[in-house]
Amino acid sequence: MKRVVELIGPPLLVLLIVVGLWSLAVRVLGLPAFVLPGPARVFETAIVESERLTTGFRNTLIASTVGLAAATLVGVFGAVILSTSRVLERALYPWAVVLQTVPAVAVAPLFVLWVGPGLVSVVLVAFIIAVFPILANTLMGLVSTDPALIDLLRMQGAGRVAIFRKIRLPNSLPYFFTGMRISAGLAVIGTIVGEMVVGRGGAEAGLGYYVVFSATQLKTDFVFATIIVSTALGIAFFLAMVGLSSLVMGRWHESELRLDR
Numbered sequence: 001m002k003r004v005v006e007l008i009g010p011p012l013l014v015l016l017i018v019v020g021l022w023s024l025a026v027r028v029l030g031l032p033a034f035v036l037p038g039p040a041r042v043f044e045t046a047i048v049e050s051e052r053l054t055t056g057f058r059n060t061l062i063a064s065t066v067g068l069a070a071a072t073l074v075g076v077f078g079a080v081i082l083s084t085s086r087v088l089e090r091a092l093y094p095w096a097v098v099l100q101t102v103p104a105v106a107v108a109p110l111f112v113l114w115v116g117p118g119l120v121s122v123v124l125v126a127f128i129i130a131v132f133p134i135l136a137n138t139l140m141g142l143v144s145t146d147p148a149l150i151d152l153l154r155m156q157g158a159g160r161v162a163i164f165r166k167i168r169l170p171n172s173l174p175y176f177f178t179g180m181r182i183s184a185g186l187a188v189i190g191t192i193v194g195e196m197v198v199g200r201g202g203a204e205a206g207l208g209y210y211v212v213f214s215a216t217q218l219k220t221d222f223v224f225a226t227i228i229v230s231t232a233l234g235i236a237f238f239l240a241m242v243g244l245s246s247l248v249m250g251r252w253h254e255s256e257l258r259l260d261r
Contacts, residue, residue, distance in 0.1 A: 067126025
């Protein structure tokens, strides 16, 4: 119980301070609701618009999950392939960097031309934004293995598969989960961006679509409610990766062991 209070207490205190200052600023400055609504108004709007927020949350959750899953598969597979050959790494890794630097907003309209607006286009935007951290971090873990350990296994007659399974793979896991923590949030961001640019309304509407739709109608309270729900989704993704990392490495890696520091 004490540890839970130590973990949750400080962030919760900061949240209460921010909400208090937010409410105070609205009252003191007398700002109209379409400029900056108060926390109470945002909460009321979230209750009234709970059905649309639930629909947007569900659609954004699905797109983010699919985009992150695709980024994980491609990122890990690409890292394994590049780690097998220095020539392949030098030839292909720069193009992965180029892919990361391409603005997602700029290529999103191309996805509409190729696959049409909707879920697939949104997932592709999330994938492009989320794949590079997984690829880069996993590759770093695979190629930064201690050469002495590899030589030791080779002297014992171990082949490439055994070296990969016993040395390279365990060494890459902390790097992989670091990339996953980064990409988890980026997948949500990419989904929101995709929904703003290529998303659809109606039953397929995501949180990003509702942000744009509400902003054009000066429904700032609904914009804030949507942003809060989007933030909660991103935090949930991050915490899920933290929990998965702890589950996989909690008993053997120093980054997860609860040691006195």
